[in-house]
Amino acid sequence: MLKQTDKVVPSEKLPTGHAVLALKGVTKTFPGVKALSDVSLTLYPGTVTALIGENGAGKSTVVKILTGIYQPDGGAILVDANPTVFSVPQAAADNGVTAIHQETVLFDELSVAENIFLGHAPRGSFGLIDVKTMMSKARALLDGIGAQIDPEHKLKDLGIANKHLVAIARALSIDARVVIMDEPTAALSHKEIEELYALVESLKAQGKAILFISHKFDEIFRIADNYTVFRDGQLIGDGAIKDVSEADLVKMMVGRDVSQIFPQRTRQPGKAVLKVQDYAHPTEFDGIGFELRKGEILGFYGLVGAGRSEFMQSLFGITRPSAGSVEIEGAPVQIKSPADAVANGIVYVPEDRGQQGAILDLPIFQNVTLPSLGRISGNGFLRLAEEFKLAREYTERLDLRAASLDTHVGNLSGGNQQKVVIAKWLATQPKVIILDEPTKGVDIGSKAAVHEFMAELAAQGLAIIMVSSEIPEVLGMSDRVIVMREGRMAAELSGDDLQPETLVRHAAGI
Amino acid sequence: MLKRFITSREALLVGAIAVLLVLISFRFPAFVTPGNLASVFNDTSPLILLAIGQMIVILTKCIDLSVAANLALTGMVVSMVNVAAPGLPIVVILMIAIGLGTVLGMFNGILVWKLRIPPIVVTLGTMTIFRGLVFLISGGKWVNSHEMSPAFKAYPRAELLGLPVLSWIAIIAVIVFSVVMTRTTLGRAFYAAGGNPHAATYAGINVGKTQFWAFTISGALAGLAGYLWVSRFAVAYVDIAGGFELDVVAACVIGGVSIMGGIGTVAGALLGALFLGIIKNALPVVDISPFWQLAISGGAIIIAVALNAQANRTKGRIILKQAEQAT
Numbered sequence: 001m002l003k004q005t006d007k008v009v010p011s012e013k014l015p016t017g018h019a020v021l022a023l024k025g026v027t028k029t030f031p032g033v034k035a036l037s038d039v040s041l042t043l044y045p046g047t048v049t050a051l052i053g054e055n056g057a058g059k060s061t062v063v064k065i066l067t068g069i070y071q072p073d074g075g076a077i078l079v080d081a082n083p084t085v086f087s088v089p090q091a092a093a094d095n096g097v098t099a100i101h102q103e104t105v106l107f108d109e110l111s112v113a114e115n116i117f118l119g120h121a122p123r124g125s126f127g128l129i130d131v132k133t134m135m136s137k138a139r140a141l142l143d144g145i146g147a148q149i150d151p152e153h154k155l156k157d158l159g160i161a162n163k164h165l166v167a168i169a170r171a172l173s174i175d176a177r178v179v180i181m182d183e184p185t186a187a188l189s190h191k192e193i194e195e196l197y198a199l200v201e202s203l204k205a206q207g208k209a210i211l212f213i214s215h216k217f218d219e220i221f222r223i224a225d226n227y228t229v230f231r232d233g234q235l236i237g238d239g240a241i242k243d244v245s246e247a248d249l250v251k252m253m254v255g256r257d258v259s260q261i262f263p264q265r266t267r268q269p270g271k272a273v274l275k276v277q278d279y280a281h282p283t284e285f286d287g288i289g290f291e292l293r294k295g296e297i298l299g300f301y302g303l304v305g306a307g308r309s310e311f312m313q314s315l316f317g318i319t320r321p322s323a324g325s326v327e328i329e330g331a332p333v334q335i336k337s338p339a340d341a342v343a344n345g346i347v348y349v350p351e352d353r354g355q356q357g358a359i360l361d362l363p364i365f366q367n368v369t370l371p372s373l374g375r376i377s378g379n380g381f382l383r384l385a386e387e388f389k390l391a392r393e394y395t396e397r398l399d400l401r402a403a404s405l406d407t408h409v410g411n412l413s414g415g416n417q418q419k420v421v422i423a424k425w426l427a428t429q430p431k432v433i434i435l436d437e438p439t440k441g442v443d444i445g446s447k448a449a450v451h452e453f454m455a456e457l458a459a460q461g462l463a464i465i466m467v468s469s470e471i472p473e474v475l476g477m478s479d480r481v482i483v484m485r486e487g488r489m490a491a492e493l494s495g496d497d498l499q500p501e502t503l504v505r506h507a508a509g510i
Numbered sequence: 511m512l513k514r515f516i517t518s519r520e521a522l523l524v525g526a527i528a529v530l531l532v533l534i535s536f537r538f539p540a541f542v543t544p545g546n547l548a549s550v551f552n553d554t555s556p557l558i559l560l561a562i563g564q565m566i567v568i569l570t571k572c573i574d575l576s577v578a579a580n581l582a583l584t585g586m587v588v589s590m591v592n593v594a595a596p597g598l599p600i601v602v603i604l605m606i607a608i609g610l611g612t613v614l615g616m617f618n619g620i621l622v623w624k625l626r627i628p629p630i631v632v633t634l635g636t637m638t639i640f641r642g643l644v645f646l647i648s649g650g651k652w653v654n655s656h657e658m659s660p661a662f663k664a665y666p667r668a669e670l671l672g673l674p675v676l677s678w679i680a681i682i683a684v685i686v687f688s689v690v691m692t693r694t695t696l697g698r699a700f701y702a703a704g705g706n707p708h709a710a711t712y713a714g715i716n717v718g719k720t721q722f723w724a725f726t727i728s729g730a731l732a733g734l735a736g737y738l739w740v741s742r743f744a745v746a747y748v749d750i751a752g753g754f755e756l757d758v759v760a761a762c763v764i765g766g767v768s769i770m771g772g773i774g775t776v777a778g779a780l781l782g783a784l785f786l787g788i789i790k791n792a793l794p795v796v797d798i799s800p801f802w803q804l805a806i807s808g809g810a811i812i813i814a815v816a817l818n819a820q821a822n823r824t825k826g827r828i829i830l831k832q833a834e835q836a837t
Binding site for chain 1: 698701705710712713715768772
């Protein structure tokens with residue numbers, strides 16, 4: 001099933017240097033699943049290696065093997081060319097390997113300094129933790145990376161960008177030689193990303209080997225020296241980044257050419273479906289008002305923390321606004337709970353689909369019908385035949401491949417779980433669908449599929465609100481864009497005003 | 511279908527119960543006669559009722575520690591009502607028991623739903639309050655057999671088609687709640703609210719309200735069991751069913767109900783209760799000292815939890831396409 005033809009391993013192109021950490025022929029199998037098959041990966045000091053692959057290509061498994069969370073079934077981990085076994089995560093740390101995860105794995109209730117030194121805190125008399133030394137060392141580390149963070153603050157008081165900086169300080173505190181960054185820019189704003197790049201450069205200058213996992217090609221070409229591409233758990237290619245083009249990498253990743261990224265759409269918005277006026281919340285947003293038409297895609301752009309998701313959650317009835325009115329097809333509606341929103345034809349596909357999307361212990365059909373139970377029941381009793389029909393109709397529409405609708409969602413692949421979540425919302429036959437970061441963390445092949453699907457839904461007359469932080473996506477998909485800044489609408493743009501610079505200017509307030 | 515049943519938790523429990531019965535029959539063959547098994551079932555009926563309620567509560571990521579105290583309070587109230595008005599028909603007594611149990615359950619539910627107090631704290635508190643109320647209304651005195659009216663005591667023992675009413679009530683509860691859990695929107699909401707509260711919220715399910723209904727059902731069943739208990743044993747006192755809430759939770763856990771919520775069935779609760787009931791009834795007859803009995807019951811709980819933990823281990827996501835089609 002896997003294509004071997006385009007597998008190239010031009011190892012001679014790699015810089016000749018002393019590899020600090022390498023995987024050789026590593027295989028990892030889970031019951032029924034071969035996650036990695038004979039893959040190799042080499043990291044050099046002072047070099048940034050980008051690990052590229054679609055979701056499910058085996059990137060996370062590699063990270064877990066490198067950090068001692070998983071043990072490989074075959075092959076070897078080489079530290080300075082010596083075979084080494086990372087039997088526990090601590091062993092990886094002892095060998096100078098550390099990872100900064102996509103979602104920071106730190107402790108909210110502990111102080112910044114405690115987070116940095118957890119497990120290797122400086123000891124004083126009687127083996128007790130020497131708090132004073134710990135604080136001053138933490139301060140020095142944070143200063144060293146240009147972070148203005150008080151080490152005595154609790155971690156929960158920091159923003160996501162600063163949490164990343166703490167994670168980096170922690171990495172430096174164990175004198176790491178290899179730093180693994182798993183999609184570090186996913187949750188960062190433009191400015192914070194620039195700061196992270198600068199930090200990566202300084203880590204490089206200190207001779208650290210960096211493994212950089214990212215979906216974003218612009219940043220890969222910006223900061224990586226080498227690349228390694230995985231597909232379906234196999235090594236497809238590696239080499240120096242200067243020798244390849246973006247198209248080459250995409251081709252290796254998906255095994256095919258991806259030319260047209262955004263679907264062509266004919267814009268023919270119909271009559272207004274949703275009208276929001278003077279929508280406000282005491283602390284999160286104020287003065288939001290707009291109209292949304294049938295068949296229209298309305299983009300919401302802004303920096304992380306601009307209040308977009310908060311507004312959407314309120315529109316969906318999860319939080320209550322302090323003022324404002326909502327009209328659906330000209331009739332005023334009161335949305336006091338998500339159930340009201342669903343009943344009025346508004347659905348919300350949240351950003352964190354794993355957390356907020358599917359119920360893993362329930363079978364596919366029960367997940368799909370969950371918001372539609374009212375329609376397929378009478379006096380509280382479910383009509384199972386109708387339920388199955390509804391579930392079948394919408395899973396087939398999304399081409400969901402699973403043996404049976406009885407399969408528990410937890411046993412499905414990430415892509416199919418996402419299909420279940422989308423099928424669930426479409427089954428409610430909504431008028432307005434709010435998609436919060438619809439392609440966040442989605443690989444490039446599936447991204448195009450999601451975009452096509454959105455275009456198809458709009459063509460069928462659904463009104464779509466798309467919250468996105470990716471400028472190409474906002475520009476490529478939206479008919480109109482509302483830019484939010486600090487909880488307010490900074491601009492409403494359409495037509496020729498839809499330019500990247502304009503968006504960024506309004507979002508940043510310059 | 512058959513394959514799925516064989517690999518299910520329920521099948522594993524049926525197997526474990528069968529093995530247990532075979533082992534017991536070596537030492538004491540009379541234990542496995544139909545007559546004795548029926549009496550073991552009858553004996554386990556109150557546990558089955560409470561385990562069903564507890565299963566629903568645990569399903570929603572909560573726990574109800576107040577069930578045994580609820581049982582004691584309703585039991586005492588209906589006993590005293592019976593003493594005060596011996597002529598009251600049993601139907602009225604049943605309605606009082608279920609009604610009072612429901613109200614006590616709702617009280618737990620309101621505290622969890624509206625005040626968002628962690629369920630373990632709420633029910634630890636109400637457990638003590640309910641026991642205190644039993645003491646207050648009875649003044650610490652017992653209601654003894656001779657004070658209760660004959661009809662009051664006879665009801666659970668009355669035989670219908672060869673089985674006592676007590677057993678029939680447990681059987682009916684199993685059937686009714688099997689339907690509720692699999693065929694109603696409320697049943698689905700219990701699974702959804704516990705399986706992933708966030709996703710349930712986005713799907714338009716009010717998680718707090720769902721938990722409220724779980725506590726209400728648990729309370730109603732505890733109230734019903736309260737009357738059945740005092741009339742069967744023909745005595746009501748403050749410490750009645752002391753510590754029984756732990757047996758109830760244990761029955762659920764043995765029955766494969768996930769303490770993390772979202773996983774569990776009525777059949778599981780039933781089998782968990784039966785497993786515990788058989789152990790409790792068999793150990794004395796095969797001459798095992800009471801001290802060992804406790805240890806063995808405890809051991810059974812830990813083994814069951816360990817087995818469930820193994821079963822719940824993630825088998826890894828299905829990434830390969832052919833593997834997904836093969837499931």
